[in-house]
Amino acid sequence: MPYQTIEVTKLTPHIGAEIGGVDLSRPLGNQQFQEVHDALMENLVIFFRDQHLTHDQHKAFGRQFGTLAFHPTTRDAPDGHPEITPVHADENSTIVIGDQWHSDVSCDPTPPMGSILYMTETPPSGGDTLFASMYAAYDRLSDPIRQLIEGLTATHDGAFSYHRRFGHAIPEGGFPRADHPMVRTHPVTGRKALFVNENFTTQVNGLSKLESDALLKMLCRHLETPEFHCRFHWRPNSVAFWDNRCAQHHALWDYYPHRRHGYRIMIEGDKPFYRA
Amino acid sequence: MIFFRDQHLSHDQHKSFGRLFGNLALHPASRHSPEGHPEILTIHADENSKHVAGEEWHSDVSCDANPPMGSILYLTEIPPAGGDTLFASMYAAYDRLSPPIQALIEGLTATHDGEPVYRGRFGYALPEKGFPLAEHPVVRTHPVTGRKALFVNGNFTTRINELSRLESDALLQMLCRHAETPEFQCRFRWQPDSVAFWDNRCVQHHAMWDYYPQRRHGYRVTIEGDKPFYQA
Numbered sequence: 306m307p308y309q310t311i312e313v314t315k316l317t318p319h320i321g322a323e324i325g326g327v328d329l330s331r332p333l334g335n336q337q338f339q340e341v342h343d344a345l346m347e348n349l350v351i352f353f354r355d356q357h358l359t360h361d362q363h364k365a366f367g368r369q370f371g372t373l374a375f376h377p378t379t380r381d382a383p384d385g386h387p388e389i390t391p392v393h394a395d396e397n398s399t400i401v402i403g404d405q406w407h408s409d410v411s412c413d414p415t416p417p418m419g420s421i422l423y424m425t426e427t428p429p430s431g432g433d434t435l436f437a438s439m440y441a442a443y444d445r446l447s448d449p450i451r452q453l454i455e456g457l458t459a460t461h462d463g464a465f466s467y468h469r470r471f472g473h474a475i476p477e478g479g480f481p482r483a484d485h486p487m488v489r490t491h492p493v494t495g496r497k498a499l500f501v502n503e504n505f506t507t508q509v510n511g512l513s514k515l516e517s518d519a520l521l522k523m524l525c526r527h528l529e530t531p532e533f534h535c536r537f538h539w540r541p542n543s544v545a546f547w548d549n550r551c552a553q554h555h556a557l558w559d560y561y562p563h564r565r566h567g568y569r570i571m572i573e574g575d576k577p578f579y580r581a
Numbered sequence: 582m583i584f585f586r587d588q589h590l591s592h593d594q595h596k597s598f599g600r601l602f603g604n605l606a607l608h609p610a611s612r613h614s615p616e617g618h619p620e621i622l623t624i625h626a627d628e629n630s631k632h633v634a635g636e637e638w639h640s641d642v643s644c645d646a647n648p649p650m651g652s653i654l655y656l657t658e659i660p661p662a663g664g665d666t667l668f669a670s671m672y673a674a675y676d677r678l679s680p681p682i683q684a685l686i687e688g689l690t691a692t693h694d695g696e697p698v699y700r701g702r703f704g705y706a707l708p709e710k711g712f713p714l715a716e717h718p719v720v721r722t723h724p725v726t727g728r729k730a731l732f733v734n735g736n737f738t739t740r741i742n743e744l745s746r747l748e749s750d751a752l753l754q755m756l757c758r759h760a761e762t763p764e765f766q767c768r769f770r771w772q773p774d775s776v777a778f779w780d781n782r783c784v785q786h787h788a789m790w791d792y793y794p795q796r797r798h799g800y801r802v803t804i805e806g807d808k809p810f811y812q813a
Binding site: 447510518525526 | 680682685689749754
């Protein structure tokens with residue numbers, strides 16, 4: 306795809322590209338916005354270096370792509386910026402968010418379309434993030450397994466992750482919980498993506514517990530295939546923008562006791578659907 | 582799966598009973614046949630045994646292109662306690678799968694390989710033509726009853742042919758675990774001179790070796806079967 310207003314350097318054939326020639330602190334022009342969006346659709350996750358964003362600029366960039374979403378467990382948002390989730394780890398951390406393959410808040414009936422993470426401090430080494438193409442994961446399943454899962458839905462349960470793993474108290478209305486198709490048709494590209502993850506997906510509906518556990522475990526193992534991945538090495542002031550509808554990610558916490566700090570916003574998404 | 586008590590059978594009578602139901606089959610790994618009776622497999626365990634036949638869930642010789650229809654085991658000596666055999670209905674196992682998994686496996690075939698069992702586990706030398714290896718439908722239609730039965734087992738089934746290795750391992754492991762559900766089983770307590778006659782097309786069995794160093798002894802004949810098929 307030819308780009309005129311940005312530079313696009315692919316990290317791998319399936320997923321990931323670094324974008325140059327853009328200052329995210331200022332509103333994108335029409336063509337540049339279109340090309341950034343195209344690059345995201347083509348590469349599933351895009352990266353920007355050397356950006357300097359205030360909270361307002363970070364949010365303004367996100368709003369060009371949609372309405373900002375609130376994360377169900379954010380307790381420490383910066384004053385006046387409830388849409389911003391600080392992402393932080395240091396020598397006092399006992400657990401770090403995102404250290405398991407997942408698609409953000411897939412337990413929501415309308416999970417966020419994308420997330421934009423702006424990292425301001427990085428450890429001396431480590432703290433990379435892995436991203437996996439769920440298009441590639443779907444494409445590389447055998448025909449019988451694709452046929453099986455195309456007809457099925459799965460339960461994504463926020464309590465499974467937020468309460469049981471991370472120890473957040475259950476809020477008054479409970480954590481989000483939703484049924485989604487296991488194969489999701491991307492609303493923009495029309496491509497099919499595997500849409501289960503080990504962080505939130507608890508049960509394949511219509512299968513026995515034994516069958517469901519075996520299938521989910523196999524699928525989650527399958528999506529760990531390195532050929533579906535790219536690995537992003539952060540620097541201070543790097544930005545990653547990923548499409549939760551077709552990518553999963555896994556934040557590596559290999560840098561304890563060092564400090565890593567940044568901010569994330571999410572953009573609202575639509576209800577996942579499957580179209581044959 | 583039927584049982585008879587207090588039977589007294591010579592080898593010839595045992596074989597005659599079997600022949601009422603079909604031709605007798607020769608077991609591919611039978612080294613222990615009584616003189617003049619190659620169709621008879623001696624089943625024996627005592628204080629010198631390192632392994633016994635049938636310790637894992639299986640359908641007899643499912644690695645054969647035409648696995649035996651049935652097996653008739655006649656036990657003459659049993660330990661003071663233990664040595665029961667578990668039998669599991671593969672009709673029940675199939676029936677209790679969810680409809681999506683039934684639909685998945687009805688289109689699939691699997692490889693049943695004799696070598697890992699007969700050589701790998703029991704240390705038999707590789708025969709000239711190799712151990713039997715066959716592909717069978719994962720769901721087998723019983724040629725007499727017309728019912729559908731799950732037809733994979735932990736002993737012989739190595740691969741679901743249409744799936745990737747990862748997918749195949751996950752599905753086989755799940756199906757074999759499912760086939761172990763106690764609700765699908767009966768447990769037979771042997772007495773001396775008991776006979777068990779099972780239908781390998783719809784039953785798996787598992788011989789328990791919980792009686793070491795005691796002695797258990799008997800004879801088995803197997804009856805030839807047809808090529809497994811699936812009919813929707």
